[in-house]
Amino acid sequence: MHASRLSLEAAPLAGIPAIEPGADLAALIADAATRTGVKIQGSDVLVVAQKAVSKAENRLRALDDVVPSDRARGLGAKLDKDPRLVQLILDESTDVVRAEHGVLITRTRLGHVCANAGIDSSNVPGGLVSLLPENPDRSARHLRAQLRDRLGEVPAVVISDSFGRPWRLGQTDVAIGCAGLTPLDDRRGHLDSFGHELQATLLAVADEAAAAAGLVRTKEGREAVVVVKGLDRYVTEPDGPGAAALLRPREDDLFG
Amino acid sequence: MHASRLSLEAAPLAGIPAIEPGADLAALIADAATRTGVKIQGSDVLVVAQKAVSKAENRLRALDDVVPSDRARGLGAKLDKDPRLVQLILDESTDVVRAEHGVLITRTRLGHVCANAGIDSSNVPGGLVSLLPENPDRSARHLRAQLRDRLGEVPAVVISDSFGRPWRLGQTDVAIGCAGLTPLDDRRGHLDSFGHELQATLLAVADEAAAAAGLVRTKEGREAVVVVKGLDRYVTEPDGPGAAALLRPREDDLFG
Numbered sequence: 001m002h003a004s005r006l007s008l009e010a011a012p013l014a015g016i017p018a019i020e021p022g023a024d025l026a027a028l029i030a031d032a033a034t035r036t037g038v039k040i041q042g043s044d045v046l047v048v049a050q051k052a053v054s055k056a057e058n059r060l061r062a063l064d065d066v067v068p069s070d071r072a073r074g075l076g077a078k079l080d081k082d083p084r085l086v087q088l089i090l091d092e093s094t095d096v097v098r099a100e101h102g103v104l105i106t107r108t109r110l111g112h113v114c115a116n117a118g119i120d121s122s123n124v125p126g127g128l129v130s131l132l133p134e135n136p137d138r139s140a141r142h143l144r145a146q147l148r149d150r151l152g153e154v155p156a157v158v159i160s161d162s163f164g165r166p167w168r169l170g171q172t173d174v175a176i177g178c179a180g181l182t183p184l185d186d187r188r189g190h191l192d193s194f195g196h197e198l199q200a201t202l203l204a205v206a207d208e209a210a211a212a213a214g215l216v217r218t219k220e221g222r223e224a225v226v227v228v229k230g231l232d233r234y235v236t237e238p239d240g241p242g243a244a245a246l247l248r249p250r251e252d253d254l255f256g
Numbered sequence: 257m258h259a260s261r262l263s264l265e266a267a268p269l270a271g272i273p274a275i276e277p278g279a280d281l282a283a284l285i286a287d288a289a290t291r292t293g294v295k296i297q298g299s300d301v302l303v304v305a306q307k308a309v310s311k312a313e314n315r316l317r318a319l320d321d322v323v324p325s326d327r328a329r330g331l332g333a334k335l336d337k338d339p340r341l342v343q344l345i346l347d348e349s350t351d352v353v354r355a356e357h358g359v360l361i362t363r364t365r366l367g368h369v370c371a372n373a374g375i376d377s378s379n380v381p382g383g384l385v386s387l388l389p390e391n392p393d394r395s396a397r398h399l400r401a402q403l404r405d406r407l408g409e410v411p412a413v414v415i416s417d418s419f420g421r422p423w424r425l426g427q428t429d430v431a432i433g434c435a436g437l438t439p440l441d442d443r444r445g446h447l448d449s450f451g452h453e454l455q456a457t458l459l460a461v462a463d464e465a466a467a468a469a470g471l472v473r474t475k476e477g478r479e480a481v482v483v484v485k486g487l488d489r490y491v492t493e494p495d496g497p498g499a500a501a502l503l504r505p506r507e508d509d510l511f512g
Contacts, residue, residue, distance in 0.1 A: 006267065006473075007266065007267035008266040008468060009263065009264065010468070011262065011263035098510045100510055101508070101510065112423075113422070113423040162459070165422075166421075166422055166509060166510070166511035167368075167369040167504055167509055168463070168502050169440060169458060169460070169501070169502055169504050170458040170459060170461075170463070170502060171459060171460060172428075172459075172460050172464055184426045185426075202425060202426040203418070203426060203427060204424065204426030204427060204428050207424070207426070207428050208428055208429065208467040208468070208470050208471045209471065211428070211463070211464040211467035212264060212467060212468035214459065215264050215461065215464045215468060215486075215487065217262075230471075230472070231471065245425070246426060247423070247424065247425065248424055252357070253423055254357065254361070254422065255422035
């Protein structure tokens with residue numbers, strides 16, 4: 001393997017405007033690339049912020065339109081959260097993992113475990129909140145197909161969000177959707193330099209790509225798209241299993 | 257902020273030999289940089305694999321030298337693990353977080369929660385296992401000081417390891433030690449593009465830097481050092497709080 005194949009570059013794609021509901025993300029990406037002279041190649045990974053996808057897919061909700069159930073009112077009172085927000089979180093979730101200390105951690109309908117089912121109100125107009133895309137893997141596949149038409153090249157697409165984690169402070173960016181990127185690199189069966197089988201065996205490639213992209217966003221979080229180059233060996237022509245492959249089967253999980 | 261400041265590059269430092277116990281990592285890094293023509297700058301972050309640091313610090317143990325306690329024998333039988341390995345794990349830990357399904361997750365003496373207290377046997381000679389560095393933040397500060405002497409430049413240093421996580425499959429690289437890098441970027445009080453306070457407020461910079469570096473290591477895991485450029489705004493002259501700042505206080509944690 002050449003050393004040149006093992007270097008990574010990540011930079012935001014400049015020139016993408018604020019995303020409006022119904023926006024055509026592929027068109028905005030192609031226009032921005034043309035205007036800024038960035039050549040998007042089939043070996044690139046485009047890491048797209050969840051918020052941009054949610055807005056384009058019109059996944060904004062007005063809190064004033066939500067009528068909270070008794071359960072949402074009870075949890076809201078316990079956690080000091082707006083019961084209308086709690087109702088939206090419950091609607092997006094299959095179960096509550098933790099509801100303590102002002103924190104509501106749920107499993108979303110698609111199986112991601114995160115705070116508030118990924119719903120938040122930053123970078124959306126007042127009174128609105130953004131839900132996660134209904135099916136981020138499908139969104140990634142859809143965007144990839146549209147980019148193929150627009151660019152003539154087929155980059156991989158990752159849709160990223162910032163999740164907190166147990167035991168460690170701060171959020172890291174993870175992949176909630178992907179297409180055309182090997183989400184997990186299975187290293188089982190590979191031998192280390194002493195000829196033993198490797199123990200750390202499954203690299204979460206899509207999550208690490210999201211994390212690398214997270215480092216080049218500004219504090220204001222406005223950049224919708226980061227272009228990551230150098231992951232050629234993980235980029236695949238088929239869309240592949242998506243970020244769904246990153247979800248640990250519930251029966252194998254030790255943390256509820 | 258210039259667009260050029262917001263791009264990231266990560267590449268392994270070629271030319272570092274297999275690390276022997278007692279090796280002088282700073283000397284090996286400086287020699288490799290000189291031989292390969294890589295200019296390490298004060299704005300760079302060197303992400304050093306835990307295994308390399310553990311070997312240099314002689315944190316290898318022979319399983320044959322370990323006499324397991326009754327508790328280690330019991331846990332070993334329950335989890336189908338070598339009771340001598342279990343004894344080493346217990347010795348390195350303050351408490352057991354989970355011991356089920358063949359998995360032993362503990363809190364290390366320094367507060368990191370991970371499988372097997374970070375002990376493993378890949379890339380070490382047969383019959384030996386490697387423990388985590390005794391104090392990875394101290395190791396990072398020490399290496400940074402030595403690099404200052406060798407290079408005349410003071411890059412930031414991150415010591416990384418691959419950790420599993422609840423709910424998601426695969427490992428991601430995280431920072432178990434760091435010096436000269438802001439481990440957490442506190443975005444609280446910053447306003448989003450609509451003038452609201454941001455909700456995702458604390459970016460785990462050191463963990464994301466470790467993750468970016470993880471993407472450019474090969475399957476064999478031999479590369480001791482990855483040079484990350486473009487994180488200037490997080491590199492600090494003081495060593496700072498280290499990866500200890502990434503540990504959630506136990507009383508605030510919801511997952512034991």
